[in-house]
Amino acid sequence: MTGSLPIAAQVDLRRQPVEDVLARVEQALHVRLDRHALVRKRRSLGSRTEQGTWVRIERRGFERIGPQGWNGTEAAAVLQGVTMPEWYQGVAWRERGEPVMWRADELELMTSPSVGRSALVLDDPGLPDAWWEALNGSLDALAAQRTPRLATPDTVTITQEQVTQTLAEAFPGLADTEIERWAPAHADLTWANVMGPEFSIIDWEDWGMAPRGLDAATLWGNALAVPTLADRVRQERRADLESRDGKLMSLFFLSKIVGSSSYEGDPLLAPARSEAERLVGELQPTPGR
Known part of the structure; x- marks a missing residue:
């Protein structure tokens, strides 16, 4: 704009x-x-x-x-x-x-309510295996399609420049923040926008092309206050979250939690700091190579 x-x-x-x-x-x-x-x-x-x-x-x-x-x-x-x-x-x-x-x-009208009353969750919703199968099927199908649309998470168009600037401000030690793969994403995949126990995804106004792993990172990050749920998201979306782009998108999400606007009362803050340290370490080049 x-x-x-x-x-x-x-x-x-x-x-x-x-x-x-x-x-x-x-x-x-x-x-x-x-x-x-x-x-x-x-x-x-x-x-x-x-x-x-x-x-x-x-x-x-x-x-x-x-x-x-x-x-x-x-x-x-x-x-x-x-x-x-x-x-x-x-x-x-x-x-x-x-x-x-x-x-x-x-x-x-969807018959199941939103899994979360807000973007994050504080208790494990106990979602059935069929829910996770439907999540995987939908995200894989979405990523396989093509669109001229650009994703607008938080109503802001996501670009390489924005990703680089955001990560540089929050994690200045990162040397390379170039995104390798872009794919269609929902761009607001919070727990308030997924329904359960019967799975569906709502609120598609901001979907479009985005760095690989944006959706998985958003769902994972908003589950960090519930370790068993965050671990399940990582297990189900491992291919996305363990890719280099997925790690960058995880840090992109975490930057909102641990950055300059962080506050000590945030239930995501402590796990977000720990995960950010891990991810930055994994993305740093090995000395001597």
């Missing part, structure tokens, strides 16, 4: 009046939203409909929308072999007088 774009005012949808937005979505998509079960997050809303579907609504500033547009959920509908909600229809509009876009997508 260029620096000339105006910056949208920050709005927290958990506290902002949203009735006008809900009414507009209902009229555009010809649905009735369940106000009593409305899920409100900082920049998104979600609700069941009377038709037994799910509608996700998001507000995003122009500075967070790249040239590829902002239709990731719709674009993901063509992916083959990935377990996700079926996409039915969508609508987007500009907030009048503001550098802000709104988007609403109507999707299949």
Whole structure:
């Protein structure tokens, strides 16, 4: 994104009046939203409909929308072999007088809840083997496909320059941070975006090409407070996480935990520091070679 774009005012949808937005979505998509079960997050809303579907609504500033547009959920509908909600229809509009876009997508309603109430988990969810088989099948199928889209984790387009800068700031001892392989990724594979015990992956607005291992590293990193779960992720996604790119992506994730914005109350901090030390050591060239 260029620096000339105006910056949208920050709005927290958990506290902002949203009735006008809900009414507009209902009229555009010809649905009735369940106000009593409305899920409100900082920049998104979600609700069941009377038709037994799910509608996700998001507000995003122009500075967070790249040239590829902002239709990731719709674009993901063509992916083959990935377990996700079926996409039915969508609508987007500009907030009048503001550098802000709104988007609403109507999707299949998943019967299982999110594995985690937030990005990370603090207890082992006890997922069945079939769940892990479905995870592996979906991530392998996703990585085998091709797309002109670029992933936007945390709504920021991921690039080699960004990876290099992020890792240099957090781990200045790393000599080589060049990514060797890029592949399609969900780009926000947290425990809040995977359902269980019946597996599926939700929230595809930021998917696209990314360094190999980004998704595995994100899921693994958000499980570090539960060692048995983190170990299971490493076991299941070993090929990704033990690759050089996967190690770099693991450090890319860990940089958010152990970097300048770290805080001592974070349940991920202690294991993240230990894992970061291990990974940096593994990526350093052997002396004399």
